[in-house]
Amino acid sequence: MSFDLNFIGILIGAIMASSVPLILAASGELITERSGVLNLGVEGMMIIGAISGFALMVVTDNLFFAVVGSMLSGLIISLIFGLLTQSLLTNHVATGLALTIFGIGMSAMIGKNFVGIPGKEFPLLFVNLKESIPFLGPVFFGHSIILYFAFGLPFFTNYFLKKTKTGLIIRAVGDSPTSASNQGINVTLVRYSCILYGGAMCGLAGAYLSLIYTPQWIENMTGGRGWIALALVVFATWSPIKVLIGALIFGGITILQLHMQAVGLRIPVQLLSALPYIMTIIVLVVISRDSRKIKLNTPTSLGQIFYKEK
Amino acid sequence: MYKLFLRSLISALFLLGFSLNANAEFKVGFVYVGPTGDHGWTYQHDEGRKAVEAAGIKTTYVESVPEGADAERVIRQLAQSGHDLIFTTSFGYMDPTNKVAKDFPNVKFEHATGYKREHSNVATYSARFYEGRTLLGHMAGKMTKTNIIGYIASFPIPEVIRGINAMTLAAQKVNPDIKTKIVWVFTWYDPGKESEAAQALIDQGADIIMQHTDSTAPVQVAEKAGVWSFGQASDMQRFAPKSILTSIIDDWAPYYVERSIAARDGTWKQQDTWHGLKEGMVAMAPYNSVMGDDLVKEVEQLQKDLASGKAHSFTGPIYDQKGNILVAEGAVADDGMLAGMNVYVKGVEGDIPQ
Numbered sequence: 001m002s003f004d005l006n007f008i009g010i011l012i013g014a015i016m017a018s019s020v021p022l023i024l025a026a027s028g029e030l031i032t033e034r035s036g037v038l039n040l041g042v043e044g045m046m047i048i049g050a051i052s053g054f055a056l057m058v059v060t061d062n063l064f065f066a067v068v069g070s071m072l073s074g075l076i077i078s079l080i081f082g083l084l085t086q087s088l089l090t091n092h093v094a095t096g097l098a099l100t101i102f103g104i105g106m107s108a109m110i111g112k113n114f115v116g117i118p119g120k121e122f123p124l125l126f127v128n129l130k131e132s133i134p135f136l137g138p139v140f141f142g143h144s145i146i147l148y149f150a151f152g153l154p155f156f157t158n159y160f161l162k163k164t165k166t167g168l169i170i171r172a173v174g175d176s177p178t179s180a181s182n183q184g185i186n187v188t189l190v191r192y193s194c195i196l197y198g199g200a201m202c203g204l205a206g207a208y209l210s211l212i213y214t215p216q217w218i219e220n221m222t223g224g225r226g227w228i229a230l231a232l233v234v235f236a237t238w239s240p241i242k243v244l245i246g247a248l249i250f251g252g253i254t255i256l257q258l259h260m261q262a263v264g265l266r267i268p269v270q271l272l273s274a275l276p277y278i279m280t281i282i283v284l285v286v287i288s289r290d291s292r293k294i295k296l297n298t299p300t301s302l303g304q305i306f307y308k309e310k
Numbered sequence: 311m312y313k314l315f316l317r318s319l320i321s322a323l324f325l326l327g328f329s330l331n332a333n334a335e336f337k338v339g340f341v342y343v344g345p346t347g348d349h350g351w352t353y354q355h356d357e358g359r360k361a362v363e364a365a366g367i368k369t370t371y372v373e374s375v376p377e378g379a380d381a382e383r384v385i386r387q388l389a390q391s392g393h394d395l396i397f398t399t400s401f402g403y404m405d406p407t408n409k410v411a412k413d414f415p416n417v418k419f420e421h422a423t424g425y426k427r428e429h430s431n432v433a434t435y436s437a438r439f440y441e442g443r444t445l446l447g448h449m450a451g452k453m454t455k456t457n458i459i460g461y462i463a464s465f466p467i468p469e470v471i472r473g474i475n476a477m478t479l480a481a482q483k484v485n486p487d488i489k490t491k492i493v494w495v496f497t498w499y500d501p502g503k504e505s506e507a508a509q510a511l512i513d514q515g516a517d518i519i520m521q522h523t524d525s526t527a528p529v530q531v532a533e534k535a536g537v538w539s540f541g542q543a544s545d546m547q548r549f550a551p552k553s554i555l556t557s558i559i560d561d562w563a564p565y566y567v568e569r570s571i572a573a574r575d576g577t578w579k580q581q582d583t584w585h586g587l588k589e590g591m592v593a594m595a596p597y598n599s600v601m602g603d604d605l606v607k608e609v610e611q612l613q614k615d616l617a618s619g620k621a622h623s624f625t626g627p628i629y630d631q632k633g634n635i636l637v638a639e640g641a642v643a644d645d646g647m648l649a650g651m652n653v654y655v656k657g658v659e660g661d662i663p664q
Contacts, residue, residue, distance in 0.1 A: 007513065014509060018502075108345065115347035118530075118549055214501045214527045216549070219345035220374065223500045254503075258510035261493045261660070262460070269494045269663040 009138040011255070013130075017143065017213065019251030020150045021046070021205040021222075025229035026236075026243045027153045028201025033233060034161060035194035036174035038303035040096025041081055043226025044103025045199050049074040049206025051107040054217040055114055063122060067146070067207055074203020075196050077103060082195040085305070086188050092303045100226070108219045119215025144212050146204065153201075157240040170194060174299030177306040187306050202226070235284035238297040242288060250280045336574045338362055338566075339393035340371035341384055343400035344499040350524035350543040351498065351560070355399045355422075358562030362570045377402025382409060389414040395573040397566065398422065400498070401467055408432055418573050423469055425649055430580050435565060438586030439469070440476035440648070441616045442558035444623040445594060445609055446540050447480025449555050450488075450518045452605055453538050457487045460511025462504060462521040462528055463494050466663045468651045470522050475655045476623040477520065482657050490658045491516055501527035512537055529554055545595040556609075557595035565591060584645065587617040624648065629656040 025042050032039050053070030057063060081099050084090045122144050130142030161167040169190060172180040177187045205225075210217055228250065236242035257272040288294060340359050344352040352373065363369050370393070375384045381403050388396050389410055395418045398407045404424035411419045411429045423436045450459050459481060463470050474492065481488040491514060493507040500523075508519050508528040512535045519532040519539040526549040532539035533550035541547060541557025565583065572578040585591035594613060597606045615621035624643035628636045630653045637643050654662060 010513060014506075014513075018506060108347075111347065116349050116548075209502065214505050214530065216501075216526065216530065218501050218525055218527075219347050220499075221501050223502050225502070255506055255510060258493050258495075258507050259514065262491045262510050262514040262516075264491065264659040266661060270496070273494070273496050 005135040006138065009135040011259070013138040013142065015248065015252040015255050016139070016151070017147060018255055019247040020147050021208050021213070021225050022229050022232060022247035022250060023150045023153065023244055024146075024205035024208065025202045025226060026232045026247060027150075027157050027240060028198040028205075029229060030157065030233050030238060030240055030243060031161075031170065031201075032194045032198035033302055034174045034238060034299050035170045035191045036177055036299050036301040036304065036306070037085065037191050037195055038092040038096065039078065039081055039099070039195060039198060040093060040230065041078070041099025041103065042198075042202050042230050043222055043224065044100035045074045045077050045202035046103075046206035046209075046222045046226045046229075047107040047220070048077045048103045049203030050210035050221055051111045051114070051206075051217060052203065053207030054119070054210040055110060057120055057211060058114060058117055061120075063120065063211065066211060067204065070203045070207030070211075071200040072203070074199040074201070074206065076199075078195050078199020078202070081199070082192045086191055086195070089305050089307060091305070104220065111217050111219060114217040115219070117217070119211065122212045122215065144208075146208050146212065150208075151244070154240040154244040161240070171299070174301060177301050177304075181306075181308055187308065191306070205229070232280070232284075235281055235288070237284075237288040237294045238299065239288070239293075242284060245287070246280050246284050249283050250276050253279050335392060336367060337393045337395075338367055338369045338570050338573075339388035339396040340369065341375050341381065341388070341396065341398045341400075341403060342371060342373040343375060343377060343402070344524050345374050346371070348499060348524045349526050349546060349549070352399070352524065354544050354560045355397075355562055358566040359397075361563035362566050365567050365571065367570050367574060375403075382406035385410045385419075386413075389417045394418065395420065395570060395578070401465070401469065418578050420569060425582075427580060427582065433569075433578075433580050433582070435569075435583035435585075436469070437560055437562075437591040438584060438623075439558060439560070439592055440472045440623050441586045442592050442594060443473040443476040444480040444616060445613055446520060446556070446558070447477035447482075448484055448609055448612055449540075449601060449605065450477065450520070450538070451481035451483070451485035453555065453601065454481075454485065454488065454518050456515045456517045457485065457489060458514070458516045459488060459490050459518045459520065460508070460514070460516030461490055461492045462507045462511070462519070462523055463492050464498050464523050465496060466494065466652075468649060471654065471662060472648055472651045473522055474658060475651065478655055478657050479624065479628065488657065492658070492660055494663055495523060497523065499524045501525040504528050505531045508532060509535070526550075541595060547595060547598075552600075554595075555598045555601060559593040559595055561591055561593050564589075587613060588619070630654065631656055631658065 029042055049070040052073035053066045056069040057066035084095045085092050124142050126141035130137045173187050173190045181187045232243055232246045236246050253276040257275050342352040346356040359369050372384050375381050397420045399422045401423045404426050407419050407421045408426050408428040411432045419432045421434050424434050478490045495503050495507050504523050504525050505527040508531040517537045521528045521542050526546050529539040529546050529550040533553040538555055539553045541554050543560050545557045547554050622642040626637035626641045627639040630636050
């Protein structure tokens with residue numbers, strides 16, 4: 001493996017790019033779960049976002065519409081989940097699973113006409129800085145605007161949940177919807193908003209894949225990233241910063257193991273392939289050992305149906 | 311007596327009607343490992359299915375069927391729902407196909423790229439993709455500047471290893487300094503992972519990207535990075551117009567039509583088919599003119615020689631990684647050796663995952 005500094009910078013840049021969809025989807029889902037709603041439909045919302053973004057890009061030839069449209073479509077799909085779980089009080093787990101299956105099927109159907117169309121170049125920012133500054137250039141520059149947004153998001157989410165009134169309300173709803181309701185908070189409205197926000201972020205995560213990461217539409221192109229995002233939220237014990245760390249570790253080891261193979265290191269390939277999963281879990285479990293904090297962060301009413309008696 | 315006669319007449323008519331109905335309903339089923347829109351492996355199988363349909367035979371297909379327990383369920387379902395001939399189009403369907411075939415002796419099964427024919431109603435078929443790989447190796451050896459060829463491999467099965475070896479041998483012939491770097495992704499189809507693998511190989515100095523996976527992601531990464539690449543299974547040229555030198559195309563259509571008609575007409579027999587450039591099951595997409603007229607002519611000649619049998623992808627002397635002789639000077643590897651190939655030839659880096 002060549003070890004010059006610039007190469008390591010390129011590697012880190014690639015790792016950051018590969019973890020963006022995980023960060024976006026997991027950050028969105030984190031807010032949803034903190035309000036006490038378990039939406040297992042992340043994969044489905046992502047894939048709907050991916051196809052909507054790509055389809056809009058082809059039809060309107062405008063990347064801005066494509067990105068906004070993908071968020072809107074994720075939001076609309078999550079609205080179905082909201083209607084079912086919040087208004088019709090269906091089971092969160094079953095509804096979320098159904099949403100994923102629905103999303104994958106639906107996206108394949110819409111996508112039939114968009115298969116085999118090459119994607120459009122997505123503008124990258126500060127490309128000249130990337131090339132002129134060794135090491136730091138490829139780490140910090142030459143990325144898409146969505147990447148910068150994704151890396152800011154966990155910090156914003158952290159601040160939002162801890163320091164703002166709205167964040168506090170969301171946490172209150174997630175911990176004890178009954179008490180929150182007694183305080184005059186409209187639990188259903190809060191949960192709806194959190195579900196829609198989660199849907200929009202998952203839609204954006206999907207669009208990142210179909211517009212930037214592998215710019216094309218391919219069936220099932222999310223490839224299970226939604227499930228990894230879901231697992232990240234749990235293993236990161238609902239802490240936005242730990243979600244970011246987990247996503248980076250997962251993306252990092254995925255890419256590093258490919259490099260180790262390319263170099264020809266004599267480590268069993270199966271072990272290398274399993275490494276991202278194993279390491280992410282180990283690291284997150286180790287950094288989240290504090291049981292008091294886990295209790296503090298875990299939304300107590302997660303996945304439970306809230307029914308306001310009248 | 312009269313009643314008995316009437317009864318048997320009715321049942322005879324009924325049976326006749328039933329069998330006529332069954333005849334009219336001759337159906338061929340296809341099981342795919344990926345989506346038909348992958349523009350690679352499964353896409354080409356589906357093109358074959360469409361040709362069968364065009365020949366006036368009813369077909370159905372099930373796509374994105376994982377290799378494993380699900381596969382058996384899907385194959386069984388197809389057999390139960392009145393399909394007379396079932397094509398299972400991925401290596402991992404080998405055991406499920408044979409298992410279901412045992413329970414449905416009247417249904418014919420065709421398994422792609424496998425070697426197990428445990429029952430008389432199971433045939434196998436494959437294409438000599440390695441002949442195409444030989445051509446790619448020749449081009450890669452001539453076109454590389456860094457002398458590193460990046461190869462994205464799926465699963466360590468003989469078919470994949472054969473391709474790696476054929477390519478490396480051909481590349482070494484025109485460029486002795488060549489090195490083949492391999493990344494195993496353990497999937498046939500995962501665009502994200504395939505593009506990460508391609509990027510890793512490019513970062514490690516490869517300026518030629520070759521894939522034995524099914525999506526178009528690697529060639530697109532190559533296009534962006536400005537290195538050469540080759541399309542897999544289907545002509546992927548429009549996904550990477552500057553980067554792709556050619557694609558290996560799997561043309562299953564003639565075989566599928568022939569076998570479906572044979573099964574319908576009752577002339578279907580168990581067999582093991584292994585067709586290549588000669589029969590047209592393996593074809594090459596147009597060669598990219600950036601290679602220059604001389605190289606294109608060379609490759610075209612080599613393609614003709616491989617098709618006519620004048621040249622063979624595995625002509626001795628061939629050594630394994632440790633230097634033991636695999637094929638003696640002047641000899642060519644026989645089909646048995648090719649079918650079970652499980653060692654790398656000299657010049658390939660790394661170990662085969664066990």
